[in-house]
Amino acid sequence: MIKTNKKGSLVVISGPSGCGKDTVCNKLLDIKDNVWISISCTSRKPREGEIEGKHYYFLSKDDFEKKIKEDYFLEYACYNDCYYGTPKEHIKKHLDNGEDVILIIEVQGALKIKHLIKEALFIFILPPSMKELKERLINRGTETEDKILKRFETAYKEINELNKYNYVVVNDDINETALKIASILKAEKCRVDRIEEIYLDNIEEKMHETLMNKKFINKDIEI
Numbered sequence: 766m767i768k769t770n771k772k773g774s775l776v777v778i779s780g781p782s783g784c785g786k787d788t789v790c791n792k793l794l795d796i797k798d799n800v801w802i803s804i805s806c807t808s809r810k811p812r813e814g815e816i817e818g819k820h821y822y823f824l825s826k827d828d829f830e831k832k833i834k835e836d837y838f839l840e841y842a843c844y845n846d847c848y849y850g851t852p853k854e855h856i857k858k859h860l861d862n863g864e865d866v867i868l869i870i871e872v873q874g875a876l877k878i879k880h881l882i883k884e885a886l887f888i889f890i891l892p893p894s895m896k897e898l899k900e901r902l903i904n905r906g907t908e909t910e911d912k913i914l915k916r917f918e919t920a921y922k923e924i925n926e927l928n929k930y931n932y933v934v935v936n937d938d939i940n941e942t943a944l945k946i947a948s949i950l951k952a953e954k955c956r957v958d959r960i961e962e963i964y965l966d967n968i969e970e971k972m973h974e975t976l977m978n979k980k981f982i983n984k985d986i987e988i
């Protein structure tokens with residue numbers, strides 16, 4: 766009776782550094798099928814424990830710029846003096862496969878996607894408070910005080926762009942936040958603009974016929 770577009774959604778997830786985006790998205794992988802998280806390239810140096818090809822593809826600044834010229838990225842941005850970019854390859858394949866493709870990217874990149882792909886979905890993750898964000902950045906222990914301060918300043922600017930997103934989720938509990946995002950992804954599949962065809966051939970005629978013959982209860986309707 767109804768045929769809908771079965772492709773995955775392109776989902777952009779942003780939020781200030783330290784709000785827990787990566788942890789929430791990894792939790793999402795545990796609780797929901799058909800989700801694929803894109804791995805970005807960056808010119809930032811790896812932090813302790815970060816693995817090439819798992820957390821990022823780490824490139825030199827020169828190599829990153831070379832890839833920009835080759836049109837390798839769907840979007841890229843310069844964030845706190847380092848490049849970050851989403852490789853174009855693989856995205857279409859995963860979407861066509863019915864998987865939701867997640868891009869965990871900062872706001873400038875998200876706005877570029879918004880111009881490029883009108884059907885993309887935008888989710889912003891907020892920390893429970895700025896006090897907690899500051900504590901999380903400090904406790905992470907991966908950055909110098911200067912860099913933490915810069916990330917904290919950037920957080921204020923990013924939160925100002927919140928109204929350009931479709932959904933906002935406050936991350937006060939990882940499991941709950943991942944569940945909320947899973948629900949948003951499920952709801953997306955029910956959007957009216959996913960309908961490709963509705964088969965209601967001759968509906969009035971068939972209704973009239975079944976009603977006139979008083980066969981409504983016992984007769985199968987073919988609509």
Ligand code: 5GP
Pocket residue numbers: 780781782786805806809840841842844849850851852869870871872873874875
């Ligand atoms: P971090 O250095 O903490 O790993 O990342 C800094 C910021 O860059 C985060 O907000 C992260 O989501 C964002 N980011 C990661 N990958 C990309 C990307 O491919 N494109 C853009 N525009 N931002 C990214």
